[in-house]
Amino acid sequence: MPDMSDTTAADDTAGKPHKAGLFDIRNIIGALMGIYGVILVLAGLLGEHEPEKTGGINANLWTGLALLVVGAFFATWARLKPIVVPENVEAPDDDPTRPAPQRKRPPVH
Amino acid sequence: MSSDTLIDATWLDYLLVAIYFGFVLGIGVMARRSVSDSIDFFLSGRSLPAWVTGLAFISANLGAVEIMGMSANGAEIGLSTFHYFWVGAVPAMLFLGVVMMPFYYGSKVRSVPEFMFKRFGTGAHLVNAISFAVAQLLIAGVNLALLAGIVHALLGWPIWVALIVAGAVVLSYITLGGLSAAIYNEVLQFFVIVASLLPLTLIGLHRVGGWNGLTDKITAASESASSASEAPAAAQQLNAWPGEALSGFDSPVLSVVGIVFGLGFVLSFGYWTTNFVEVQRAMASDSISAARKTPIIGAFPKMFIPFIVIIPGMVSAVLVTEMIDLKNGGTPAGGASGEGVAYNDALLLLMRDVLPNGLLGLAIAGLLAAFMAGMAANISAFNTVFSYDLWQRYIRKDHSDDYYLRIGRLATVGATVIAIFTAQIAMGYDNVMNYLQTLFGFFNAPLFATFILGMFWKRMTPTAGWVGLVAGTLSAIAVDRAGAAGVFELSGQGTAFLAASVAFVVDIVLSIVVSLVTKPKPASELRGLVYSETPREDRTDPNEAAMPWYQRTLPLAGIALAMVIALNFAF
Numbered sequence: 035m036p037d038m039s040d041t042t043a044a045d046d047t048a049g050k051p052h053k054a055g056l057f058d059i060r061n062i063i064g065a066l067m068g069i070y071g072v073i074l075v076l077a078g079l080l081g082e083h084e085p086e087k088t089g090g091i092n093a094n095l096w097t098g099l100a101l102l103v104v105g106a107f108f109a110t111w112a113r114l115k116p117i118v119v120p121e122n123v124e125a126p127d128d129d130p131t132r133p134a135p136q137r138k139r140p141p142v143h
Numbered sequence: 144m145s146s147d148t149l150i151d152a153t154w155l156d157y158l159l160v161a162i163y164f165g166f167v168l169g170i171g172v173m174a175r176r177s178v179s180d181s182i183d184f185f186l187s188g189r190s191l192p193a194w195v196t197g198l199a200f201i202s203a204n205l206g207a208v209e210i211m212g213m214s215a216n217g218a219e220i221g222l223s224t225f226h227y228f229w230v231g232a233v234p235a236m237l238f239l240g241v242v243m244m245p246f247y248y249g250s251k252v253r254s255v256p257e258f259m260f261k262r263f264g265t266g267a268h269l270v271n272a273i274s275f276a277v278a279q280l281l282i283a284g285v286n287l288a289l290l291a292g293i294v295h296a297l298l299g300w301p302i303w304v305a306l307i308v309a310g311a312v313v314l315s316y317i318t319l320g321g322l323s324a325a326i327y328n329e330v331l332q333f334f335v336i337v338a339s340l341l342p343l344t345l346i347g348l349h350r351v352g353g354w355n356g357l358t359d360k361i362t363a364a365s366e367s368a369s370s371a372s373e374a375p376a377a378a379q380q381l382n383a384w385p386g387e388a389l390s391g392f393d394s395p396v397l398s399v400v401g402i403v404f405g406l407g408f409v410l411s412f413g414y415w416t417t418n419f420v421e422v423q424r425a426m427a428s429d430s431i432s433a434a435r436k437t438p439i440i441g442a443f444p445k446m447f448i449p450f451i452v453i454i455p456g457m458v459s460a461v462l463v464t465e466m467i468d469l470k471n472g473g474t475p476a477g478g479a480s481g482e483g484v485a486y487n488d489a490l491l492l493l494m495r496d497v498l499p500n501g502l503l504g505l506a507i508a509g510l511l512a513a514f515m516a517g518m519a520a521n522i523s524a525f526n527t528v529f530s531y532d533l534w535q536r537y538i539r540k541d542h543s544d545d546y547y548l549r550i551g552r553l554a555t556v557g558a559t560v561i562a563i564f565t566a567q568i569a570m571g572y573d574n575v576m577n578y579l580q581t582l583f584g585f586f587n588a589p590l591f592a593t594f595i596l597g598m599f600w601k602r603m604t605p606t607a608g609w610v611g612l613v614a615g616t617l618s619a620i621a622v623d624r625a626g627a628a629g630v631f632e633l634s635g636q637g638t639a640f641l642a643a644s645v646a647f648v649v650d651i652v653l654s655i656v657v658s659l660v661t662k663p664k665p666a667s668e669l670r671g672l673v674y675s676e677t678p679r680e681d682r683t684d685p686n687e688a689a690m691p692w693y694q695r696t697l698p699l700a701g702i703a704l705a706m707v708i709a710l711n712f713a714f
């Protein structure tokens with residue numbers, strides 16, 4: 035999956051390019067997984083273990099750690115290969131079946 | 144926490160759910176306000192990389208069907224459920240990417256009916272728009288029923304209150320803009336679901352003593368089963384082929400034919416290649432090459448999803464007291480519907496028994512997200528087809544934009560209300576998968592027949608387009624009713640497979656016959672719609688040849704195909 039990345043926008047015409055930052059989906063995934071990871075690790079360390087449910091494994095702790103790794107992976111990936119937004123984005127027609135910001139009137143057949 | 148609820152969630156679980164909804168609504172609000180030109184760039188369509196659209200593509204499908212239906216199937220009939228993925232999804236996804244995507248991407252259609260209009264004109268368009276709208280309402284009912292089931296399991300509310308509340312939640316999600324960033328949400332949802340189902344599977348397997356413990360327990364349960372039990376023999380549950388438990392055929396040969404043709408060809412190709420809720424994800428990618436790779440990249444995770452939905456279902460059937468009782472022919476009380484435990488409850492009950500608070504919240508967030516997003520997608524697809532394909536084209540032409548937007552809002556509310564009623568139909572099915580496959584047989588199988596013939600045979604006429612669709616759907620309904628009336632006896636999802644196959648054959652035969660006696664469209668109008676009339680450069684991406692092999696469509700599809708064949712031999 036990581037190798038499939040062709041996220042850098044090719045059309046980089048004029049002016050200084052700016053990065054997608056917060057809106058880069060990899061940062062959003064990384065943030066959510068990271069927050070979940072922290073909460074689950076804390077729950078695993080401080081909360082009840084409930085070993086009778088999990089068969090003795092501290093499931094919250096291990097899942098939390100795994101999520102932290104995933105979160106860090108996405109954050110690093112986004113940092114190493116940032117998406118550059120082209121200066122002039124041609125606004126295409128809105129797609130009424132595909133939710134997106136409604137900017138123009140939906141097309142009439 | 145009150146003890147009369149199915150699942151005891153604590154503040155920790157609710158916190159995890161709340162964080163998820165905070166993210167989703169936050170993205171939605173930002174997308175609506177378009178505060179940043181970069182989010183404009185991402186959401187404006189045709190700008191996303193293939194890995195994002197590929198994940199969104201399978202995530203759009205990773206809702207009610209996959210999670211509840213497949214785990215229910217796993218609990219009921221075991222490993223032959225894998226066919227839904229390895230025979231019933233991956234080959235069709237590869238076909239979609241390699242063969243059909245260029246036509247969709249190239250013709251820039253926005254809905255299934257619109258493609259029908261371009262290819263066949265008014266008749267097929269009207270038929271397809273109506274049947275698409277009806278299908279979306281029925282499938283929205285499935286998602287709503289499952290959503291209400293979780294609300295009921297969590298809070299213990301009566302099921303009808305849960306239905307209305309769940310409907311209201313979906314409405315506010317649509318209104319607050321959660322749908323604006325649907326692709327973002329779907330990708331997030333994918334990670335949340337995997338993050339909760341993977342631990343569920345591992346812990347579940349650990350509890351039953353690993354894979355060997357699971358097979359031993361299934362064998363033991365099957366040997367000691369009471370006469371009231373309708374569960375298939377252990378050997379059938381533990382091998383994917385020949386899958387008699389799935390198809391309902393007694394003969395292994397017929398069973399394999401039924402699975403390969405009924406499920407593998409007609410139902411799955413019909414579903415994956417004509418279901419625009421999924422196909423549209425590919426339309427948001429940045430090039431024809433990325434659009435073609437979208438379903439192919441999606442095929443890789445799709446191959447492994449069955450391990451985290453079917454196996455928990457199987458574990459549930461040997462670990463959870465109520466499920467053991469149900470499989471043994473009993474009728475345990477409780478369950479998400481409040482009217483007795485059903486196979487649909489397999490996953491929820493396993494979550495209750497093995498997930499500690501914390502992970503439980505993660506799992507609830509994932510399930511709620513999947514069903515809500517699924518229903519919202521159905522409703523918005525209905526809304527579009529109703530307002531523009533039906534209302535504007537056939538009832539009130541040439542009104543202002545505001546007028547159609549108002550109609551659209553009314554349609555959204557109306558569809559949600561109707562879904563509360565169609566949810567009742569869905570709840571009448573013990574295993575929701577049976578119901579969904581029946582619906583796909585009615586709507587997708589004839590549509591696929593018409594699509595595939597229309598794409599490859601330029602002689603196919605506009606009249607044949609609508610005649611085939613109508614006759615195909617009617618014949619599938621006839622087969623289904625005959626099965627319900629007891630004319631023939633097929634358990635499992637065999638009736639749905641048969642109905643779909645009959646619909647496909649009837650549609651193809653009638654379309655050919657009608658085409659031979661009616662007048663085709665002139666070839667000049669078929670460019671981009673019919674294979675032989677579309678020049679090669681319209682179908683391929685000139686930049687693709689320069690990419691390394693692992694970014695090209697065909698090598699990727701080849702690897703996926705080889706992997707799925709290997710998996711079929713392994714199980």
